[in-house]
Amino acid sequence: MSVAKPLPHDAARLHVTGAARYTDDVPTPKGTLHLAFGLSRVARGRLTDLDLSAVRAAPGVVDVLTAEDLPAANDVSPSAHDEPLLSEGSVHYLGQPLFAVVAETHLAARYAATLGKASYEEETPILTIEEALAADSRFEEGPRVYSKGDVAEALTDAPHRVSGSLTLGGQEHFYLEGQAAVALPQDSGDMIVHCSTQHPTEIQHKVAEALGVPFAFVRVEVRRMGGGFGGKESQGNALAVACAVAAARTGRPCKMRYDRDDDMIITGKRHDFRIDYEVGFDDAGRLLGVDFTHYVRCGWAMDLSLPVADRAMLHSDNAYNLPTARITSHRLKTNMQSATAFRGFGGPQGMVGIERVMDHVAHYLSLDPLRVRQENFYASGGPLGEVRGTKKLGTTPYGMEVTDSVIAELVEALAKRSDYAARREAVARWNAANPVLKRGIALTPVKFGISFTLTHLNQAGALVHVYADGSIHLNHGGTEMGQGLFQKVAQVAADRFGVGMEAVRITATDTAKVPNTSATAASSGSDLNGMAVKAACDTIRDRMAEHLAQLYQTKPSAISFTDGRVRAGQEEMSFGEAAALCYQGRVSLSATGFYKTPDIEWDRIKGHGRPFFYFAYGASVSEVVVDTLTGENRILRTDIIHDAGRSLNPALDKGQVEGAFVQGAGWLTMEELVWDAKGALKTHAPSTYKIPAASDRPKIFNVSLWNGENPSDTIYKSKAVGEPPFMHGISVFLALSDALASGNDYPALDAPATPERLLKTWQQCS
């Protein structure tokens, strides 16, 4: 059986030998041209003049495009059609593409792109939350509000109340492979695009709209990305569209990749938030009412900001059953890069809000924060959703009953395994003895909802061929960005046919093979595509079984497919021989598969329904040390237990957990985006924007998977694993805060908790 095996990534050997090809590595035809964008140098205003004479005269330049040169749609937005590929005269952020250079080489294009002379009528940019609120600069007509019960009354009646505010920085994806695309014009007016994207179908649509042709004229292929993390859900549209338009104009293949600085200046990042909260609670720390207000900086275009902000609201409860709650969300339009999808998609921001509340309440009551968390956990569901213990099942603030919680028992196991109680005491002893270096420890849970909240996206397709020699061609709508999706789905296919992994040939995602796909996002890749592939494989297998049953005078159910062998009564043959027999018997050995997630319905305006098919759970405990002279700090130890259901591939899933944790910790600690007063991003390269390096992982790092299965009917009872473990990084943030908590005042730490913020908070609360 191939599922549940810890097989390596399907391309591991190609990775380590350098043979794995990414978009920029694909050999291009002779005559390929290269593109670069000329960018706005102001954050807001109107173009009064755009002198491109020096650009056109620069060495190697073949063509220069402005908005006027575009043949059809000038739009690369994934949502509201508010994102022109090239400015039509108004400028909305510093870094916005104004024109595109087409040149003989990448370097010639990049150089020429610096030569444009733009004149602007500058306007004062709207940058901060306060400025946006004052100008009522926002998406949607007003704030969204989701609520449960009467929060005002609960707050009034509560024995204790605290309030506070927290800012959370954004995050640059820093996929190691920058955005890249190649467009190859075809003889018939068709366009083939190779692109580093999580969403080939959207690229297909945007390219077709830009060329003014039906979708069927455009084919998009993606073999792999060098990292995505949400940053290639919509942010690759501009490159693919620009290449396609230039290719159609020149008749030559066109290629574009962003230099790293351009990539960071042009593309969107994680949304930054301010979260205000007011909470009422009892002596035991049981929350009675929570009132959250989210202020979300969305940047200049809508992109995916509405569902991101929605998901933040949907994770404002995290693992806690809140008797009453209200979440108010302001989606603010600012003159900055258009914030976009990033692993967790708003969930992490919402979750930090409630985790901060838990710590604040515990500090107020002088209780162990873990104790307060445990008081508030959702009750555990059983394998069939029946209630364990005496607690009643809880309901989320958006009206969804939580039937599958394992958080209480998972946290109990983690606390025990990590020796939490004894280490908390040791931390206190250390802090009493050491005036400068302070330790902190925190245990935080994760409950993350799985499904796209835009319900219709929860569908997937697959295309499977069995060739007459028994080799299997596997294709589905999911994209490979490093998460191991292709291998996990191939394990499913091999299992359905009872063959070895070597029989299954993984192929590039291709809009011509599986149409109308959703982005590989929302952690849904394995859930959706695994099921679609299972359906396709089973269709073929059933046809084979039927034919072989006829041939060997038995029932189809008596035909078995295991260990690469097919058995029909007394007959036994290889899978290849069986395929050949079926071919000779004129059996179709090709099938599509389709899957749509059942049991979900969601009204995002009312904030009510069942947006998620199920929840993924986990918890982490981190211990840190902080230098109170400088704020320098280290993660000393982290223990994680994460719920991947019955894992399709425990090795790849563990890799997701480890990697997501470090990325999440980076978000909340050293990764700081800094804009200046004119809206220029000052941290636009790895020299100034610091993602974790090797020594930043915890010195002791114990990660294991929860031994359980998904009570919902998912592919082999597994659970989605891409995003949920990102939020284990919250334990680092709150451990840092805990290290500063030796004074009377609650250390109201903001994120990212850079050394500077840690020192400032220490000075304020000590």
Next chain:
Amino acid sequence: MEITFRLNGDAVTVSDETPTRTLLDWLRDNKGLTGTKEGCNEGDCGACTVMVTDESGPKALNACILFLPQLHGKAVRTVEGVAAPDGTLHPVQQQMIKHHGSQCGFCTPGFIVSMATDHLTGSTDHDTTLAGNLCRCTGYAPIIRAAKEAERAASPAHMKDTLPAPAVVTDTTHALPKTSDELAAWALNHPEGTIVAGATDVGLWVTKHHAELGPMAFLHACEDLKQISESDEAITLGAAVTISRTMAALPYAELREMFRRYGSTQVRNAATIGGNIANGSPIGDSPPPLIALGATLHLRRGDVRRTLPLEDFFLEYKKQDRAPGEFVEAVSVPKRADRLRVYKLSKRADQDISAVCGALYVPVEDGIVRGARIAFGGMAGTPKRGAHLEGALEGEPWTLEALDAALPALREDFEPLSDMRASAEYRMTTAENMVRRALMADEGELLSVAKVRA
């Protein structure tokens, strides 16, 4: 231009390229060797790491900021040349597969080359040697596991590169002086020219700013500038001594630890002490500790040589006491008792530019401060001594009370700026705290987060 080097075992000659052509672009565009990746094009991410062997042995370097002329006479090994010619994977490749050390795989070739280089040289401090390879997927844990497990295996024979036969350079596009005399003559004739040592900064002028560098002289063949000499009083480092060699040569423990965090392995293997000084950056990390130690700078213009205290070289932001045609020839670092304290403060512990770099040499005789030398980077337009603070401490007891009374003087010495790395106030507060930390360190307090274990 015509240069010769070995590429994955085979001798190659390159001509018809400009001297600012990077190895990375040449490998990918000309040779189709696309395993070496461009991640940042500025030497920060390590996705382009290649192994370069020269007369001093194999080392990892960033190909994105390595100009082709720098390779003349050397041997280059890319990720495509790490597996044996018969396809047998290198031990680090095998272990990376076994430990699931690649996810998206884009950083992996750079890691593989760094790891294979470490494997060849026997380096096992993986957190340090891999600090210049960024990975966004794995969280590094499986990569370090792989590196550790590969330690035990023998290094395959094909990794030991030999150097190509020295070829005569008949080149007119750039100078390749063999001695500082030749360099002095060239510099006198080309006062507008660019001297390229490791190219860890000059490389970015080209890859990021599209600069035309004018006449160029490459220093890697300049043997006397690569010398390290030692007298009873001082260690003298030629300007072209790399940071890696500087780190090994100077007998100050905290200086060594600072250099361990300076750039990355790839950067330290290319960057030179002369470059870090001559560049004049206010945030270069070597000047503050060398100033605190009382280092002397040796400058040369034609046949005229002069020396000056290192701190006097830095006049103001981007302005040094260096005449046209003059260049940094060497720096002499006094040998003193190791009381040097060096504090490099940055958002990320490894491979990050300092917000503040503080260096303190505070001699204490009978409890009294005598002749303190205190220098900071990141606090002014240049690396600079805290003269007022030094004066305020002189003759005072080395106690927290006396120090607190003296510390306001630091605000007379420095008016730091706010930027993306830190605010002015944070810089000032931490600079003060660094002085306190030096005193507390003398009192035996545990003060380094890096030394704490769970």
